[in-house]
Amino acid sequence: MLSIAGIETFYGPSQALFGVDLEIGEGEMVALMGRNGMGKTTTIRSLFGLTPAASGTIEFESRDLRKLPSYRIARLGLGLVPEGRRCFPNLTVRENLVATARPGQWDLTQVERLFPRLAERAQQSAQTLSGGEQQMLAIGRALMTNPRLLVLDEATEGLAPVIRKEIWMAIHTLKQQGQSTLIVDKSLSELLPLVDRCTILEKGRTAWSGLPGELDEGIRDRYLGV
Numbered sequence: 001m002l003s004i005a006g007i008e009t010f011y012g013p014s015q016a017l018f019g020v021d022l023e024i025g026e027g028e029m030v031a032l033m034g035r036n037g038m039g040k041t042t043t044i045r046s047l048f049g050l051t052p053a054a055s056g057t058i059e060f061e062s063r064d065l066r067k068l069p070s071y072r073i074a075r076l077g078l079g080l081v082p083e084g085r086r087c088f089p090n091l092t093v094r095e096n097l098v099a100t101a102r103p104g105q106w107d108l109t110q111v112e113r114l115f116p117r118l119a120e121r122a123q124q125s126a127q128t129l130s131g132g133e134q135q136m137l138a139i140g141r142a143l144m145t146n147p148r149l150l151v152l153d154e155a156t157e158g159l160a161p162v163i164r165k166e167i168w169m170a171i172h173t174l175k176q177q178g179q180s181t182l183i184v185d186k187s188l189s190e191l192l193p194l195v196d197r198c199t200i201l202e203k204g205r206t207a208w209s210g211l212p213g214e215l216d217e218g219i220r221d222r223y224l225g226v
């Protein structure tokens with residue numbers, strides 16, 4: 001479904017990616033891992049054309065994404081839940097959900113079933129939600145676009161344990177439904193049982209790719225520092 005090969009990306013004169021490779025098959029959940037600053041968010045920004053890659057290839061369902069503007073990439077069916085969970089603060093929860101909706105399997109009923117808190121708070125403005133609820137709203141909004149590929153960047157970072165649990169349960173549901181997903185998250189104990197494959201970045205390069213069961217202590221020590 002998605003094939004990223006050898007991308008190099010710069011912020012002005014400063015090079016952040018030096019050759020990232022990443023593959024996601026239809027219906028797969030793939031983890032993108034690595035310590036802080038290794039290039040996970042930059043890889044996602046390049047995928048979405050937010051910080052375009054200077055070289056390499058990004059193919060999504062046999063289309064070359066590299067030269068496309070972000071809105072075209074989103075229209076091809078990529079849904080992003082960025083770090084920092086941006087919602088429209090002055091719109092209600094329900095208005096946020098329908099603002100970017102596109103027809104498909106995910107509609108208000110399905111999203112509110114996945115996150116019952118969003119149904120309970122449907123008429124509240126988004127800025128009155130807790131951080132965790134805003135994260136649920138950000139995921140719900142991305143699902144409402146009915147993405148072929150969903151990308152979650154640190155969706156559980158900095159949240160209370162009970163909220164994290166709810167979000168991981170929702171991600172389990174997505175997995176069961178065959179939603180193709182790329183996940184960046186630091187919580188290995190939650191992530192590894194869920195994902196089909198892992199790719200680890202080190203200093204802007206793909207350092208290792210494999211099955212979660214192959215991620216032994218040596219690899220963890222070397223690349224993840226845990």
Ligand SMILES: Nc1ncnc2c1ncn2[C@@H]1O[C@H](COP(=O)(O)OP(=O)(O)OP(=O)(O)O)[C@@H](O)[C@H]1O
Nearest residue numbers: 011014015016034035036037038039040041042043
């Ligand atoms: N806007 C920017 N301008 C310049 N350099 C940047 C910018 N954003 C990130 N970088 C640099 O690019 C490299 C990769 O950062 P990136 O945010 O992609 O890492 P990450 O793996 O997502 O880390 P984290 O887990 O901390 O979010 C780092 O060296 C970082 O300092």
